[in-house]
Amino acid sequence: MIQKLLIANRGEIACRIIKTARKLGIKTVAIYADADREALHVQMADEAVHIGPSPAAQSYLQIEKIIAACQETGADAVHPGYGFLSENPKFAEALAAANIIFVGPRVNAIEAMGDKITSKKLAAEAGVSTVPGHMGLIDDADAAVRIASEIGYPVMIKASAGGGGKGMRVAYNDEEAREGFARSKSEAASSFGDDRIFIEKFVTEPRHIEIQVIGDTHGNIIYLGERECSIQRRNQKVIEEAPSPFLNAKTRKAMGEQAVALCKAVGYFSAGTVEFIVDAKANFYFLEMNTRLQVEHPVTELITGLDLVELMLRVAAGEKLPLTQAEVKLNxxxxxxxxxxxxxxxxxxxxxxxxxxxxxxxxxxxxxxxxxxxxxxxxxxxxxxxxxxxxxxxxxxxxxxxxxxxxxxxxxxxxxxxxxxxxxxxxxxxxxxxxxxxxxxxxxxxxxxxxxxxxGVQLPHGRLFEVIAVAAMMALQLAERHGQTSRAALGGGVEIYGEWSIVIEGEHFPVKLHRLEPGGTWELNLLDNTAQVDRFDWKPGANLATIHWHGDQLSTLKVSPITAGFRIRYRGADLKVQALAPHIAALLSLMPIKVPPDMSKYLLCPMPGQVVRVDVSEGEVVEDGQTLAIVEAMKMENVLKAPKRARVSKLHVTAGAILAVDQIMMEFEAV
CATH class of the missing domain: 3.30.470.20 (ATP-grasp fold, B domain)
Structure with missing residues (x-):
């Protein structure tokens, strides 16, 4: 087994790998750039080595520095995580030359599957269903427009070495194809050091479903079910699940067997993911293969009971897989x-x-x-x-x-x-x-x-009831603390009661509350309903309020104080909620409303980032939808366009400027 493992990554995946290594008794080495000096993965590892300045190109992407860190600490293996150098064949080659184990597949498999153009050709040869497209490299924007027109819009413009949603654009016409080619090429060069681009047909009503595979160096390869990864923004997955609610056993088996066939064609071992696009009729097409651990691997682990990182480490050490395809169970x-x-x-x-x-x-x-x-x-x-x-x-x-x-x-x-x-x-x-x-x-x-x-969302009646109830119960507790509640002897205890008008977005909801002590049972009368609460967990200053409804149902809401009320966040809603005495609420309509300033004549930077370029000049008349500037944030290029026809009256920034969110970039005047 591996003795000491260096994790050539950062953030949550580095921490995830350290946990499994620790379970197996393997010592760990973290690497870190300046920005990560106090990062969690650095704190968790047994050792840590500084490898350079904050930009990834000067630290986490520096192969020589990582190998030097292995030699310095005596690490005999490297797990690349995902992103960074995880699918870089030169990295795997350099580790092999230094006699360091790479926790991943062979170089030839990384080269074949990591390049989306080559992988599609190999997939077709292996009998895997593929998406129609142009598999050759594309030299310039004119060629991109011509090829996209030949394939038929919409098309997906993709970086050959891409991943994580970077270097990808969907184009529905020639103008979008031209712009998408330029942005994909630029992002690909920045993120992967490889600006090769190809184009394929964009499948409408698509689902993104991927098959998890794992193989060993003894020729065994199996698939571990699928993951549904369809909810995405800017081609980056947001919510994933396993299994897919769309697949039946027959389609799952067919996709799994094609994924295994592709892996066998390149002698694949270690963990990997074969991604498919699936249309509304359950036709599936090979999209790409990721020769690494996926971000969403935990859902597969949860339904299979397997530790994929552990399997990767054991395979890298030369062990056989501990199970066969027939033994894979989804639970x-x-x-x-x-x-x-x-x-x-x-x-x-x-x-x-x-x-x-x-x-x-x-x-x-x-x-x-x-x-x-x-x-x-x-x-x-x-x-x-x-x-x-x-x-x-x-x-x-x-x-x-x-x-x-x-x-x-x-x-x-x-x-x-x-x-x-x-x-x-x-x-x-x-x-x-x-x-x-x-x-x-x-x-x-x-x-x-x-x-x-x-x-945000408009809460349905039932959810709104919960918000109002929490606001009223918090108001009663605060009033009780200040001696402002009504109290009456009742049986063997004391009844505490209060009355409020809960105001949400201008709408008033009258509420009456009763609480019996000892025992703390609450009774609420609101929205023409009566509800009983067995326990209410909240104290002034707490950020969470939990209602234990009668019948064992729970509701937890995020709360914080504001003037005359609370900010309450719940199920996608972010609400300003006032809890007022009825006579004060009656006067609320007389209060003046503050009008926000008009910012329509300014272009504000929508996120913190760096200006890549400014495409307009002072005095220029711009049209609706015209590109004004490009800002890069977290390796993604964001194109800022004119919302309407206007004249640029003043520029506040130039290319290379580092901007904060809402910083003024330029001013406009009517034409």
Whole structure:
């Protein structure tokens, strides 16, 4: 077995690998750049080696520095995680030359499958169904437009060496093909050091379903079921699950067998993922193969009971797989939600800053429920602009799909995350959507369900009832603390009661509350309903409020104080809730309303990042939809376009400038 393992990665995947290595008694070595000096993976490892400045190109992508770190610490193996050098054949070659074990497949398999053009040709030869497209390299934008027209729109423009949604664009016409080619090529060069581009047909109503494979050096290769990864934004997965709600046993077997056939064609071993696009009629087409561990591997682990990292380490040490295909059993259902430092209210643009509060839900594992949180951050840590904005991967498992979804919704309710913009509200909203719960998924899900972008949700009657109840019970507790409640002797105890008008978005909800002491049972009269609460867990200053409804149902809401009330966040809604005495609420309509300033004449930077280029000049008249500037944030290029026809009256930035969110980039005037 491997004695000392260097993890050539960072963040949550480095922490994940360290956990398994520790379980196997393997010593670990972390590497870190300047920005990660205090990172969690550095704290967890037995040793840590500094490898350079914060930009990945000067640290985590420096092969020579990583090999030097192995030699310095005596590490006899390297696990690459995912991203960075995980699919770089030169890295695997360099490790072999230094007599260091690479925890991954052979170089020839990385080369064949890591290159999307070559892999599609090999897949076709192996009898795997493939998507129609142009498999040759494309030299320039004119060629891209010509080829896209020949294939027929819509098309997917992709980086040959790409991954993680970078270097990918969908084009529906010539103009989008030209722009998409330029952006894909630039992102690919920045992220992978390889700007080769190809084009294939974009399948409409597509599902993204992938097969997990694992093989050993003795010629054994098996598949471990599939994962549904259709909910994506900017080609980056957001919510994954295993198994897929769409596949039947026959299609699952066919996809698995084709994945294995492809692996055998290149002598593949270690963990890998064969990705397919599946249309509405369950026709499936090979998309690409990832010759590494996938971000979403935990859901496969939860339904198979296998540790994929452990299997990778054992295979790398020359051991045989401990099971056959016939012994693979899928049990229950697992959901994964990727928590990103990105603002869903700003079209999921990256966010940076310090995690002022980070309290994930309690992890647990038993016969009817599992909650797992893979993370690489901690409270007080910083999310920088240099790397992927992932904060954590929250996973739940249960015997059925709906039970797993419900468990995820509760886990998200209990996840406290403050300090940076994050997609928790969006993930919570999806868990309550009927379309998601019914399993009616495509890769267009976000665009179809949130065509105007995410702006929170309108809570249904039942959820609104819970918000009002929490606000009223918090108000009663605060009033009781200040001696402002009414009390009356009742039987063997004391009845405490109060009356409020709960105001949400201008609507008033009269509430009457009664609580009997001792025992603490609550009775609420609101929305023409009466409800009983056995226990209410909240104290002033707490960030979570939990209602134990009569009948063993629980509700947990995020709460914080504001003037005359509370900010309450629940299931995708972010509400300002006022709890007022009825006579004060009656006067609320007389209060003046503050009008926000008009910012329509400014272009504001939507995320923290660096200006790649500015495409306009002062005095220029721009048209609706014209590109104004490009800002790079976390290795993704974001094209900023004019919302209407106007004249550029003043430029505030130039190429290369580092900007904060909402910093003014340019001003406009009417034409």
């Amino acid at each position: 229950g259902w697992a959901i994964e939600s990727r928590l990103y430092a990105e603002d869903p209210y700003r079209n999921f643009l990256p966010s940076t800053g310090r995690l002022t509060r980070y309290r994930p839900p309690q992890e647990e594992a038993h016969d009817t429920l599992a909650v797992r949180n893979d993370t690489g951050v901690f409270e007080g840590g910083e999310i920088s602009t240099f790397y992927d904005p992932m904060i954590a991967k929250l996973c739940t498992w249960a015997p059925t799909r709906l039970q797993a979804i419900d468990a995820m919704a509760v886990a998200l309710d209990r996840f406290e995350l403050e300090g940076v913009g994050n997609n928790l509200p969006f993930l919570s909203a999806v868990m309550d959507q009927e379309r998601f719960r019914a399993g009616q998924l495509t890769t267009n899900y976000i665009a179809e369900e949130f065509p105007e972008g995410f702006s």
